[in-house]
Amino acid sequence: MRIFLIGFMGVGKTTFGKRLAKRLAVPFIDLDHLIEEHTGGSVADYFATxxxxxxxxxxxxxxQQTNFPENAVISTGGGAPCFFDNMDWMNAQGKTIYIQMPATAIADRLKNAKEERPLIKGLKGxxxxxxxxxxxxxxxxxxKKxxxxxxxxxLNPENVVELL
Structure with a gap:
């Protein structure tokens, strides 16, 4: 089955997605990487430009135009489910998993992030x-959809496999 991981930036969609895909022996696909392949640049650069x-x-x-494999784990950007009909589309195409964390925990993770996140550029504390x-x-x-x-x-891939 296709599994779409959603949630705010910094909650671990990519890290957990790779572990879950390995456990399920299916491909891992990062939507941001597909966008970067398409544009030839970073998400941050496209966003800024x-x-x-x-x-x-x-x-x-x-x-919505990528032909995802029938069995894959797909990590989406934090805002992807919130625009257009993306959330309904993902729910129709596979299972969606919301990785939830409190704002303070997300902030702790993001303040040490290695990559620049366009939406939080310059924000601290x-x-x-x-x-x-x-x-x-x-x-x-x-x-919540x-x-x-x-x-x-x-997050434990074994527990998620049991839940699915």
Whole structure:
């Protein structure tokens, strides 16, 4: 089956997705990497050059026009489920798993992130936590449409396989 991992940036979709795909012996696909292959540059560069609206449209096109294997684990960007009909589309194409974490835990992870995240550029401390809390509140409606919600701390592929 196709498994789409959703959740806010920094919750571990890519890290956990790779572990889950290995456990299931299926391919792991990162939507951001597909976008980078398509554009020939980084997500951050595309975002900075073309803006969020253009990025979200491209993200939808790549998501919905990619011929994903029948069995795969696909990690999406944090905002992907929240725009257009992406969440409904993913729910129709496979199982969706929302990796949930509190804003403070996400902020702790993001402050040490190796890669630049366009939406949080320049945010630190309380500003970062407030931004995450606001975005989570707005996105929760979409994230909660997932087939399964998991606590982002101590994710275990074995437990998820049993739940699926």
């Amino acid at each position: 073309h803006g969020e609206d253009a990025f979200r449209l491209l993200e939808k096109e790549i998501l 309380e500003s970062l936590i407030n931004f995450i809390e606001e975005r989570l509140l707005a996105r929760e409606l979409h994230y 997932a087939h399964l919600t998991l606590n982002g701390h101590n």
